[in-house]
Amino acid sequence: MIERRKRTRVAAASAIALTLAVTGCEWNGLNSVPLPGTEGRGEGSYSVQIQMPNVTTLSQNSPVRVNDVAVGAVTGIEVQDWHALVTVSLNEDVNLPANATAKIGQTSLLGSQHLELAPPLGVAPEGTLRDGDVIPLDRAGAYPTTEQTLSSLSVVINGGGLAQINDVTRELNAALNGREDSIRDLLPQLDQLVGSLDSQRAEIISAMEGIDRLAGTVNEQTDTLARALDDVPPALEVLVGQRQNLTGALIALGDLSDTATRVINESGDDLKSNLASLSPILRELAGTGDALTEVLSLLLTFPFTMKTIDQVFQGDYANLNMMIDLTNQRLDENFLADTGLGVTLGGLEGALGSIAGVAGQANDPLGIPEPSGPDLIQPEPTPVSAESDSPGGAPTP
Known part of the structure; x- marks a missing residue:
């Protein structure tokens, strides 16, 4: 019985040694050994490599999912040019585009992780993912882990503005207390304002586009504006040098305004009388019609009209x-x-x-x-x- 047990132990040790020899004489724990019954091990399965910036706690034999359904497993993790190269084996019926994305996600709160494959977002799918394809770094990443989420939440709670919510609530209560009717009237007005702004979206967008064009034009004229600003100081110096003259001119203009006001006030009746006398003259001038313009045409060419002067004078003689x-x-x-x-x-x-x-x-x-x-x-x-x-x-x- 004892010798039979010894032979069993020797056979087991020999099997383990043979397995190590077949797998390259390398042992990375139980996860390095293919597990039976996992996805991606059947007939017709194919392998795809993924360049990952960080594999976090992803390990070999971790499941590969598409739409939260296990369709394969991680078969290898290695280092390549300062990033990780993950090899996965997928079932034969897995159909993904060639520009698919890969992200590491957390399966449960206990820390187990999986690799999620999905079509690209915001980009049209291209081709089909096949055996031997490589998903590059720019299409690989990881979802936030539980540790990262809790760490970010602690920053918000401890060092963020969450502690000031009590102060904000107290100040709002003090501001609104006793003003309920005013706030109640304000809400319909605010709704009307928002509705008016919404109805004028096209005009607002057009105005913003006009401001954008104006900013672009000003940006194109930067050199011209710079030269103009450089010329402003000399112009200001000239104005400073002429300050007394400008002051005197403004004072004289004020005196002229006072004089004109006094003249108008004193001669108001005469001015009205002159305007009243001018009215019949203008009326008679208007009544002349075309006669006045015809007489003016004779003024410079008397005694001949401008229409016939070229018929009177022919070269060096006149009729x-x-x-x-x-x-x-x-x-x-x-x-x-x-x-x-x-x-x-x-x-x-x-x-x-x-x-x-x-x-x-x-x-x-x-x-x-x-x-x-x-x-x-x-x-x-x-x-x-x-x-x-x-x-x-x-x-x-």
Whole structure:
């Protein structure tokens, strides 16, 4: 019996030694030995490697989960270029995109951990995860552990603002006590304000975009603004040097304002009278219509209008057609009327009722009138026409 037990012990030791030899003569505890019945060990399973920045307490044979369902196990953990390289074995039916993510999570509060595989968030899935693929560092990480959560909570409770909640509550109670009606009226007004702001979201966004564009334009003109700011001190020095003159000008402007006010107050009635007298003049000017503008067109080109002056003057000569009345009676009426010499020139012609010695008018304005007897009366003046082609435009009688 004793020898049988010895043989059993020797066989067990030999089996252990053989297992160590087959696994590379390395022993990392029971977790380094594949456990029967775990996921990812069956036929058709495939391996994937994951670059992890920190494996925390993850160990070999830890489960691999997809949507909280175990689909594989961790088969190896090693160090590679200052980070961990985790090898996992997955069941054949596990279908994940090639850009899947990996995170270490805590399975229970006792500290056991697992590896969570999931499709990427916010990114479209690409390809299919296959045997031998590697999930890089930028898609690997870990969920906060219980220790980290409790540590953060202790910071909030001990060194954060949680201790001041009592003070905040007391101050709020003191501020609201006795003002319940005002607060009750404030709430609908606040709701109306929020609703108004919500209805003007487009305008507010447009204004903010305009401010952003303005800021961008100002940023583009930084050099110009810097030069302008550099030029401000010399300009201020000039203003400081002219301070007395500016002060005197402002004082004089004040005196002018006082004088103008006094003049207006003293001459108010006269000013009103002048404005009242000006009203009919302006009314008559308005009544002239286009006549005033037509007269103004003759002012600079008298005796010709601006519309016909180019027809009168052709190069170095001018066309002229005039009717000149040089009778004694006309000269007497125009130049000697109301004088001591009045009716001197027109006495004989006035008595006869015609031009002295002339009883008719030639058909040719440049010809000599035909004589007639005293019976024929010609009251009309003798027209005399003259045309000039001289450069100066002077008429030839």
